[in-house]
Amino acid sequence: xxxxxxxxxxxxxxxxxxxxxxxxxxxxxxxxxxxxxxxxxxxxxxxxxxxxxxxxxxxxxxxxxxxxxxxxxxxxxxxxxxxxxxxxxxxxxxxxxxxxxxxxxxxxxxxxxxxxxxxxxxxxxxxxxxxxxxxxxxxxxxxxxxxxxxxxxxxxxxxxxxxxxxxxxxxxxxxxxxxxxxxxxxxxxxxxxxx
Numbered sequence: 001x002x003x004x005x006x007x008x009x010x011x012x013x014x015x016x017x018x019x020x021x022x023x024x025x026x027x028x029x030x031x032x033x034x035x036x037x038x039x040x041x042x043x044x045x046x047x048x049x050x051x052x053x054x055x056x057x058x059x060x061x062x063x064x065x066x067x068x069x070x071x072x073x074x075x076x077x078x079x080x081x082x083x084x085x086x087x088x089x090x091x092x093x094x095x096x097x098x099x100x101x102x103x104x105x106x107x108x109x110x111x112x113x114x115x116x117x118x119x120x121x122x123x124x125x126x127x128x129x130x131x132x133x134x135x136x137x138x139x140x141x142x143x144x145x146x147x148x149x150x151x152x153x154x155x156x157x158x159x160x161x162x163x164x165x166x167x168x169x170x171x172x173x174x175x176x177x178x179x180x181x182x183x184x185x186x187x188x189x190x191x192x193x194x195x
């Protein structure tokens with residue numbers, strides 16, 4: 001029996017303000033990491049699954065059943081595989097919200113999801129092979145590849161997929177208001193109680 005090699009849990013950190021290549025890590029100096037608990041407070045869910053056996057993974061099937069994810073498709077984000085790559089990667093990196101959750105399961109490669117915290121600072125989330133991430137409806141976010149320039153992902157939905165991004169500003173959108181009420185206001189109240 002061989003040793004099972006487990007990689008570290010998903011990493012997230014506050015971004016610097018550099019306008020340098022979006023595919024770079026953009027750590028602050030010194031780096032300021034963000035815990036998975038902090039991401040959960042923002043409504044962001046995360047699992048590490050076995051990407052090599054996703055077709056028969058009982059843990060993935062359990063998550064899909066519990067959360068109602070009944071539609072799937074696949075995307076490969078790289079210059080060679082994604083039609084209109086340059087245009088699409090710019091669209092993905094525009095700050096936006098969706099009216100439904102954004103669910104991505106990284107089957108290969110890696111990339112970054114950037115989300116806003118309650119003080120409107122960017123948090124960069126590094127997803128790698130095996131990471132499944134759920135961003136709640138109404139959460140400002142964007143996506144880019146990292147310097148490896150490749151990510152293959154399963155996209156999951158409840159019902160038929162809705163692809164519409166609503167670029168910022170969307171503060172008056174009902175879905176954004178719900179997100180603020182459920183996650184950001186609660187976080188700010190917790191912070192004020194801690195003082």
